Amino acid sequence: MCGIVAAVAERNIVPVLIEGLKKLEYRGYDSAGVALLNPTLTRLRSVGRVAELAAQAEGQVAHHGIAHTRWATHGVPSQRNAHPHVSGGLAVVHNGIIENYAELKAELQAAGYAFSSDTDTEVVAHLISETLKTVPELFAAVQAVAKRLIGAYAIAVIREWDDCIVVTRHGAPLLLGLGEDGNYAASDASALIQVTRRMVYLEEGDVAELKRGTVRIVGADGTAAERTVHESTLSADAVELGDYAHYMQKEIFEQPQALAATLEMIGGAQSLTPNLFGVAAPEMLKDVKSVLILACGTSCHAGMVARYWIEQLAGIPCTVEIASEYRYRVSVPNPEQLVVAISQSGETADTLASVKHAKSLGMGRTLALCNVPESAIVRECALRFLTRAGPEIGVASTKAFTTQLAALFLLAATLAKQAGRLSADEEAKHLVSLRHLPVAVQKVLALEPAIKAWAGRFADKQHALFLGRGLHYPIALEGALKLKEISYIHAEGYPAGELKHGPLALVDKNMPVVSVAPNDFLLEKLKSNLKEVAARGGELYVFADADSAVDEEPGLHVLRLPEHYGLLSPVLHVVPLQLLSYHVALVKGTDVDKPRNLAKSVTVE
Ligand code: G6P
Numbered sequence: 001m002c003g004i005v006a007a008v009a010e011r012n013i014v015p016v017l018i019e020g021l022k023k024l025e026y027r028g029y030d031s032a033g034v035a036l037l038n039p040t041l042t043r044l045r046s047v048g049r050v051a052e053l054a055a056q057a058e059g060q061v062a063h064h065g066i067a068h069t070r071w072a073t074h075g076v077p078s079q080r081n082a083h084p085h086v087s088g089g090l091a092v093v094h095n096g097i098i099e100n101y102a103e104l105k106a107e108l109q110a111a112g113y114a115f116s117s118d119t120d121t122e123v124v125a126h127l128i129s130e131t132l133k134t135v136p137e138l139f140a141a142v143q144a145v146a147k148r149l150i151g152a153y154a155i156a157v158i159r160e161w162d163d164c165i166v167v168t169r170h171g172a173p174l175l176l177g178l179g180e181d182g183n184y185a186a187s188d189a190s191a192l193i194q195v196t197r198r199m200v201y202l203e204e205g206d207v208a209e210l211k212r213g214t215v216r217i218v219g220a221d222g223t224a225a226e227r228t229v230h231e232s233t234l235s236a237d238a239v240e241l242g243d244y245a246h247y248m249q250k251e252i253f254e255q256p257q258a259l260a261a262t263l264e265m266i267g268g269a270q271s272l273t274p275n276l277f278g279v280a281a282p283e284m285l286k287d288v289k290s291v292l293i294l295a296c297g298t299s300c301h302a303g304m305v306a307r308y309w310i311e312q313l314a315g316i317p318c319t320v321e322i323a324s325e326y327r328y329r330v331s332v333p334n335p336e337q338l339v340v341a342i343s344q345s346g347e348t349a350d351t352l353a354s355v356k357h358a359k360s361l362g363m364g365r366t367l368a369l370c371n372v373p374e375s376a377i378v379r380e381c382a383l384r385f386l387t388r389a390g391p392e393i394g395v396a397s398t399k400a401f402t403t404q405l406a407a408l409f410l411l412a413a414t415l416a417k418q419a420g421r422l423s424a425d426e427e428a429k430h431l432v433s434l435r436h437l438p439v440a441v442q443k444v445l446a447l448e449p450a451i452k453a454w455a456g457r458f459a460d461k462q463h464a465l466f467l468g469r470g471l472h473y474p475i476a477l478e479g480a481l482k483l484k485e486i487s488y489i490h491a492e493g494y495p496a497g498e499l500k501h502g503p504l505a506l507v508d509k510n511m512p513v514v515s516v517a518p519n520d521f522l523l524e525k526l527k528s529n530l531k532e533v534a535a536r537g538g539e540l541y542v543f544a545d546a547d548s549a550v551d552e553e554p555g556l557h558v559l560r561l562p563e564h565y566g567l568l569s570p571v572l573h574v575v576p577l578q579l580l581s582y583h584v585a586l587v588k589g590t591d592v593d594k595p596r597n598l599a600k601s602v603t604v605e
Pocket of ligand 1: 396598
């Protein structure tokens with residue numbers, strides 16, 4: 001989703017802005033632009049990759065500027081819609097959606113402003129210009145304009161002959177970077193670690209003024225605000241591609257380390273403790289009678305797996321809701337319920353809004369399960385568990401998912417312990433299984449050559465079906481999501497038992513059917529479902545366990561995972577599905593890390 005970088009410094013900030021945009025590329029975008037002050041305004045914009053903008057900016061020198069990657073919402077991806085948008089001598093970049101833009105646009109058109117784009121952002125630029133007629137200071141004008149905007153936004157503004165950058169945020173992320181030789185702002189820390197590790201996370205409604213030597217922040221209430229300075233621990237290497245061809249490939253292969261880092265805190269532990277989820281957890285996780293999980297996309301699939309674990313281990317009812325549905329539906333609130341928000345980025349607008357909605361209904365026991373410390377969702381929740389997958393750049397989520405699963409298993413086992421349903425023996429066994437996960441995943445990765453050989457058979461297909469049962473039904477959903485996201489093959493995940501109630505009608509030799517077939521109590525049932533596919537001429541690709549009694553036959557291809565992993569088996573079984581979609585996408589030649597139309601951090605609803 002849109003990314004912002006802003007800089008005012010002693011050094012030439014053009015390379016900083018370009019490098020920052022490159023670091024934000026993973027968020028997803030379709031055009032890019034930059035506005036520089038020298039001290040008059042120079043604006044450069046391009047459709048496509050940041051590399052094209054970098055070529056245009058070659059040789060430019062400036063000490064003051066704003067830059068942007070745009071993911072189209074209002075108006076098609078095009079040069080005229082790319083940010084920055086200008087009005088008179090000022091330039092604006094914006095992330096988010098201004099919901100009342102049509103009404104503001106009509107007002108500004110009536111006042112004589114001509115619009116040269118279809119964006120909601122241009123409204124902000126003209127509105128600031130108009131406000132400056134009566135409120136001449138840029139900072140005060142932005143404050144006044146922010147009060148008139150409805151929606152979610154992060155905004156950065158510069159004006160010719162001015163020595164500052166003014167930024168504000170409401171519902172979209174923006175942080176400041178405090179450097180030695182200047183000050184910076186960006187949508188996330190990865191864009192700024194090139195210049196500083198000292199970060200300030202702006203709060204809702206904050207307006208900040210950045211000059212070379214000073215930063216001033218005023219809160220939503222209009223009074224001067226002190227915000228904590230955080231030292232970012234983000235590693236610069238974590239976002240480098242290294243020897244890999246794509247971030248997705250890198251992230252699939254990083255899963256053993258990501259799991260090991262996430263599970264480090266139980267490394268030497270003999271027992272589970274609720275403190276893993278924060279200081280208030282012993283009190284808040286006590287007597288939990290039901291759990292509500294809120295998430296979007298892949299994170300929601302992790303929640304669906306957790307539902308099986310929580311109900312089976314802890315005996316506590318658990319529901320999983322897609323955040324964008326929950327936030328707008330009339331539901332029956334339960335103030336005692338534990339609300340778990342799962343999010344890789346911690347920024348997803350719908351997930352964040354769904355937590356706020358739950359809180360507004362009196363549900364205060366909130367837990368964020370997140371990969372980004374200090375993200376909006378983490379800050380919104382009373383408890384937190386941080387997965388330590390490291391930055392995930394590929395739009396298709398991989399290592400975030402498996403680390404979420406590990407964390408959710410810890411939660412389920414902890415709730416089981418709190419509920420008095422976990423014997424010391426079982427607890428010890430779960431801890432051993434969790435600690436062995438990185439090695440187990442490493443072994444699954446060794447299946448890559450065999451999976452690659454299968455991928456060629458999918459590349460010319462229009463549709464694919466993914467089947468699973470029980471714990472592995474959400475894994476089938478996740479496998480289908482991965483394939484559609486990056487290879488653009490229409491894929492659906494289905495609980496295998498439901499096949500005969502509809503999707504069986506689609507099965508023929510042209511539709512590959514992928515099945516997750518671990519050696520669990522549902523295997524025999526699943527095999528009957530596979531027979532139904534085979535009887536209709538469907539081509540089956542089965543991911544079984546070493547000891548699953550499923551044999552190759554014509555039309556039935558089997559790959560075996562090295563070991564059977566019991567309740568934690570979904571963590572292993574998703575890995576070959578990630579690899580399958582990756583290799584199918586490679587054969588098809590799609591843009592693996594930045595699939596068309598999708599974004600990594602979805603900061604708009
Ligand atoms: C986008 C990403 C997905 C992700 C989803 C939820 O759609 O492309 O990979 O699963 O958002 O994101 P979150 O950061 O909340 O987990």
